[in-house]
Amino acid sequence: MTLLSGLESLRDVISRHGLDARKALGQHFLLDPDITNRIAALAGPLDGRHVVEVGPGPGGLTRALLGTQAASVTAVELDPRAAEIIRELISFFPDRLRLVEDDALKQDLTALCPAPRHIVANLPYNVATPLLVGWLRQGAAWERLTLMFQLEVAERICAQPDTSHYGRLGVLAQWCARCDIVMKLPPGAFSPPPAVWSAVASLTPHPEQPSPALFKAMERVTAAAFGQRRKMLRGSLKSLQGERLLAETGIDGTRRAETLSIAEFDSLARTHLALSTKG
Template sequence: MSASTDSLSDVIKRHGLDARKALGQHFLLDPAITGRIAALAGSLDGRHIIEVGPGPGGLTRSLLATPAVSVTAVEVDTRAVAVISELAQSHPARLRVIEADALKEDLSSLTPAPRQIIANLPYNVATPMLIGWLHQGKAWERLTLMFQLEVAERICATPGSTHYGRLAVISQWCADCAVVMKLPPGAFSPPPAVWSAVVSIIPKAEQPSPALFKAMEQVTAAAFGQRRKMLRGALKSVGGEKLLATTGIDGTRRAETLSIEEFDLLAKAHLNR
């Protein structure tokens, strides 16, 4: 038997691959679910896929069942690397395994375009990973990513809603974002304490420059850092009085009422002041 023919439960037992809280691991073992996630990424014909945190390889198997040209699995857990390396022996031309911390790697350098990331992300590092990939918007055709449901709602939140904040502004400024699947805790092994959701993130054709992206990070950090303050007070650290005068935005408003377009104006004004 091998990692490509064993049941995932058998693979986990054979390699001692118990999920570790420190690594934010919650494994998806149901092939029907992993197959649906792979399908949510659209046609993968001719695409190069990067999977972060493959664990025992449930989603990896489903990705290999698509017409994708290649799948590159990036895994920090040595135990999981051994599992996926076994799987790679059955797919030597299409599956590559890289033992590395995805937070520290430039994943866009691992495969040619068109490339996508499809992953059940480790929950403890999912948000910083996403921000890093949004920085590289032009590198990705699409991101299909599993998050805790609350994080997914923060990514896709609209102005004035409870979850609207920095993550929503930056994500939707760079990409079209939508929750495309929700999963209960029982879908995972071990079950997390909360529901999870898959978010489809498709980078927009026009992407901000690195300098403008940094300006947006600074503006949103100031604006949402003190949510109860009016903008004229919250934005003081980034020269808010001038920014508000330049953009014509009312300084008595609060950050959660501003649209993505208004934040874009503020970021550009901050960059050019």
Template sequence: MTLQQNQLPSLKESITRYNLLAKKSLGQHFLLDPMINQQIIALAGDLTNKNVIEVGPGPGGLTRALLDSAAKKIIGVEVDQRALQLLHELQSFYPDRFQVVQHDALKLDLTTLCDAPRQIIANLPYNIGTSLLLGWLKQGLEWKRMTLMFQQEVAERICAAPNTEYYGRLSVIAQWVAECVIVKRIPPGAFSPPPKVYSAVINIIPKAEQPTPALFKAMEQVTAAAFGQRRKMLKGALKNIGGEQLLASANIDGTRRAETLTISEFDQLAHLHHNINAR
């Protein structure tokens, strides 16, 4: 480590200097415990020669753990003007490995920021985490892995199995294109300020075979209809998208409800819906 890096202020000193307090309106809960941040990085797998994008680095707790890893380059995407000064200070100590990008991640194609192989590692803002994930799932082949932190209930929804409380549209789409596993749960007290709920870290590893954009859209339409009125039987819920024909072709009983269908059965319905619309 160089003398310059030895002079890097502690995380607490940097937060105090820039008066960086988490904003509820931005869904911010800062994870400052260096041990937990290091554990998250370890759960992300071997980062050697990988480019890593971190969304919402805030004060840079997770960023510092990333800079201690074997990652080739770390790119922090931050929209909060208050955090940018702190992050630019951190960048000055690692000019060759850390880049700060001021942008709204919802409006940015992250794949344009660096070459493959690339990963996303992030403690996502609670208020936009699901929207961000759905966008990234459409780019499956672009990502080696995503290691993401959500509110625990959202994490449970992403990884839920059929016929369970949290199984829904997000479960189907995520597990259709990726392997999704909860790898760590984190208590509220680990954050500043503490949220009211536990958080959880998920490893999301895209599958080798990915749907075309048209097929992905078909799956979105099928799952939106199926779970939009989840207490309805499928023959009623899918009525507006030709449900009777879809269910008959897939040999699926129309009196079943959406939460009973497997990912494979939804895949069948999406393919049929796509093929009908392509005629």
């Protein structure tokens, strides 16, 4: 787009605003337009979609998203220095770009734009996991999530049973969505470089989503099961009527959490909810 190509370079914008990345905010900026354009493309066709971006920083990915046919982009930014840069960008895209200056953890992002909604973001690494879990609770509200994480976190999200990365986060994510790692980036792709590799994970919510009560039940079951990984299930699930829970689901109590499939965790969560409802 001509308008995008005529914008001031990101490095010049950062220099003019004195926008140094702050560790306390988990900031690592993506400045290479080739990379940000690839991430925007990985989100799939955005024609007519309303995109939410969390932690836009100097706006590199924001520019890439505005270069698509997305109906609108809503940028949620806590850092007032970065928010000022996004305000400048709004002057070029007044009808398509909106800024919400707040903590994304405190926001119901579904209230910021109509459906169909996508989240596309290079997430602040220090709050990436709680943000994701919160969005999984609202799975039906999102058409797709395209999110940058530390590579290890992305591997946990997509891990299979009986692997070193398989745990609570992977169970919750894969129970609610199809999860794939679609891009990996070395530290040098960012400014400043983080200490580890990063990855983009794509999450497409399943057509059928758990009720809020069932999601809470799954959170309880996975917290207990993986909270004491070395214990057998009959021990780790003891606080959740473990013996009865395992008997009714037909799962061997001598197994450990990392050996269970998503379907087996689903059975445990549904049975736990039923037992809790009966009292």
